[in-house]
Amino acid sequence: MIQSLIRAIAVLEALKEPGKSFSLAELSEQLGLPPSTIHRILQTFVSKNYVTRDEKTHLYRLGPALISLGITAAHNIDLHEAALPILRKLSALTREDAFLVILSGFKGVVLEKTEGPNNLKVIEKSGYEIDLHCGAIRKSLLAFQPDSFLHNFMEHGLSRHADNTITNPKALIEDLGEIRKEEIAVSQGEYIPDAVEIGAPVFGSNRTSVAAIGLIVPISRADKKHLTAFKKAVKQYARELSCQLGYTESTAKSNQTL
Secondary structure (H helix, E strand, O other), rough: OHHHHHHHHHHHHHOOOOOOEEEEHHHHHHHHHOOOOHHHHHHHHHHOOOOOEOOOOOEEEOHHHHHHHHHHHHHHOOHHHHHHHHHHHHHHHHHHOOEEEEEOEEEEEEEEEEEEOOOOOOOOOOOOOOEOOOOHHHHHHHHHHHHHHHHHHHOOOOOOOOOOOOOOOHHHHHHHHHHHHHHHHHEEEEOOOOOEEEEEEEOOOOOOEEEEEEEEHHHHHHHHHHHHHHHHHHHHHHHHHHHHHHOOOOOOOOOOOO
């Protein structure tokens, strides 16, 4: 690897914190690099508008030239293409069927599915649409939608699909609040009897979830030990997919309230 490029990238990464400008001294301390090195890197970026420098405060922040690069990079990423290898890894690790769910109005539709080796399966077909309040995968997608969407969804009504379907708006809001806090959801029998779902949101370049991934397993394979492992794996791979779609925790801030 080219050390000078690695240092330059580190400077850009440090500048990504939203709403903040940095002094030369702050960047030097944060990155552990001499001020002279940081200054040379910044001057190069400033000359190409990748970084801007306030002439009064002498503070630096990311520049407008990066906007077109980000937009182009986002357009080059296909959700389906990025998700498929991650779903395969999730299935291989857990030995269970893994799902990718996206929004379709007030429903969640299975866009992709990979199968694990276990013979006893819970059937959920690709293209199958179910209300977003049913099951952990869809609820993890619902939890991070804008407040206006959540309001309209509640007004639309909460249909019952199974004995454990949450149809009380207050109870659903509390459930979504926990999902938003933990970024992982678990449900049992909310639309498929004797099935356990584990789901986690997939974020794009902002805090709104663009999809969700997860597992649907028979209750017989969802003991405490397996469930803990399933939750860890689903959350890990959801974060990996989010990163591939341009999401970073340092730049995405949630302004939603339930």
